[in-house]
Amino acid sequence: MSAGEDTFTVLCQLLEPFNTAKIALKPGTDISADLNIDSVSVMDFVMEVEDHFNIDIPLNVLSETRSIADLVKVVDGRLVKG
Amino acid sequence: MTDLFDKHRHTAERHERMLSLGANAVGLTNDRILSPTRAIIDGRETVLAGTNNYMGITFEADCIAAGQEALALYGTGTTGSRIANGSYAMHRELERELAGFLNRRHCIMFTTGYQANLGMLAGLAGPKDTIYLDADSHSSIYDGCTLSGAKLVRFRHNDASDLDKRLTRSEDEGGGRLVVVEGIYSMLGDRAPLADFVAVKKKHGFQLLVDEAHSFGVLGKNGRGLADEAGLEDDVDFVVGTFSKSIGAIGGFGAGNHPLFNMLRYASRPYMFTASPSPATVATSLAAVRKLKAEPERREKLAVNSARLFNGFKALGLALGCDAVSPIVAVNCPDEVSTIAMWNALLKAGVYVNIALPPGTPGKQCLLRCSVSAAHSFEDIDRIITLFGEVVAQGHYKKAG
């Protein structure tokens, strides 16, 4: 399993409590639009991601992060840096 | 072609749903305002318990006279920005008066409290800096952060150890670091644990801004806010506040002791590129600041009223937004539909409170938010408690959580 897949699996687990409509999660799933999650919940979800990986994901980065795959890239990039 | 309004269809549906429940909680009209605590709404005299008019200062004869005089002497508007034609002697006078009240060397006023946060945050922080903001910050703080272009790190609400962790993670990134908290949080009425944040400040070194929007005039021996109450004013670098609550007008301010503080006047776009507050507004604000200083008994009356409402609600068994007494007493309700129903029932019975629904609330709570005024009589407070009791008895309310 590549690092990318690993991160994807973890993100899906962390996303589960926010995915109230229980929509099937794919790399291309748009976190806000497809799952109908409001902007505050997206920030709360990202906080869980930050804590799980012990990294910072500044809010500025979020405006360009739409899909789960986008977020995988952000997390993996920051894990390498840290 | 994509219709730009497509993204608002969801809001339109939600609004329709609220209207179908017989309430327009976000479009209420006061037909007449009788006093700081009374209005005519839908033809009924209503007790106002959601106005942020903490000092009950909107109908003071001397404030009104000062506003009328300024209107007659200086006209209806300044028609310009502070850095062009919009600075009058009275703007400077109000800034000096506020600096004195706050015991700060410098004070700059803004046209609204919203702009005060935009102006202070975007003036202080730039793209090379990092702002650490409390997760439950007011929208004006979020928007000011965005405008600044700074790196934005959100920490868990009122959690100094979470802030500590995040500061540690990004210790070596360079640039300035600004931490932003609020004196009293507007939705739940809880205070920031300022001493904890100051301890983290001593460990890491950063500049600290406190938005005292709901605590200015309200907390502390001198009414200067949470930092005054906590005895930590020397550890707070910048104070933000608004005239729309305890001052009973409109406008906002930022204050601090930094020798270069006034450079914000030439760096802060929300200060530079908007018209200055109108003469009447400045004059009533000035009179109100002087009144806050001269009449500390307003603050005492507010504290007594707040405790009365808080304890009355506790006795009814309501789940409240926080365990400390503050002029914001928020009742946590089970869900959107019952909250709207209760809000409606309260209004029909003659009391107006604020309704606050997700996503604008912490932890997705549905809130009936009361704000207490020094101008409320004990009878007013008791009536609010009684009416909440009746609404509970009608079965709209099941204890949440």
Ligand SMILES: Cc1ncc(COP(=O)(O)O)c(C=O)c1O
């Ligand atoms: C915490 C906080 N900051 C700033 C503001 C903005 O103030 P104003 O409404 O005076 O623009 C408000 C209130 O609206 C607030 O609650």
